[in-house]
Amino acid sequence: MPRVVTWGDIGWRSWTVRGYGPDTMSGPSPEAPGAEFCMQCGPGTALRPGDGGRVLVCPRCRWEREVPGRPLFVVTGASAAGKTTVTSALAKALPACDVFDVDVTLHVAALGWDVWRNTWLQLAHSIALNGRSTVLCGSLMPDQLSGLPARCLVGPLHFCTLDCPDEILAARLRARTAWCGFAVDLAV
Numbered sequence: 001m002p003r004v005v006t007w008g009d010i011g012w013r014s015w016t017v018r019g020y021g022p023d024t025m026s027g028p029s030p031e032a033p034g035a036e037f038c039m040q041c042g043p044g045t046a047l048r049p050g051d052g053g054r055v056l057v058c059p060r061c062r063w064e065r066e067v068p069g070r071p072l073f074v075v076t077g078a079s080a081a082g083k084t085t086v087t088s089a090l091a092k093a094l095p096a097c098d099v100f101d102v103d104v105t106l107h108v109a110a111l112g113w114d115v116w117r118n119t120w121l122q123l124a125h126s127i128a129l130n131g132r133s134t135v136l137c138g139s140l141m142p143d144q145l146s147g148l149p150a151r152c153l154v155g156p157l158h159f160c161t162l163d164c165p166d167e168i169l170a171a172r173l174r175a176r177t178a179w180c181g182f183a184v185d186l187a188v
Ligand SMILES: [Zn+2]
Pocket: 038, 039, 040, 041, 042, 045, 058, 059, 060, 061, 062, 063
């Protein structure tokens, strides 16, 4: 199992995998996710933070959406670092959390990478309403989540990075099936 380096700020390694990874996932989205809106007034009325951030409030009808403020944990790292592998182990080790491999909803990214990321924030919010915290395992970076409309729905973000030796990363990527589109071009 890969070594967990640290919770907290990420020291990103320089890496690129052609066809997939930060080089392609950080580009402009074909569709920008919409703001969190009032369920009474509709998508044209964006909610605003209220009550010290514990709720979002509609400026027109005063409808409120609760914001539990539970933390969201992210286990990130380069492709093939072991993010998917640790998902089931984390789920067993953290019974108070719901743990996901974010790639299970990768088809949503056809609507735009930010739409996909924003959807995970919305899901984490829904899970928090049930009194549970969320752990996301996948290629997500702090600045990719911080500016999204649904960022206001979740509490503090905590990141840790999985890391392993470069030669192991390269070997794992070479062993992946062709459909993943991994033409390995590691720059580490
Ligand atoms: Zn409203």
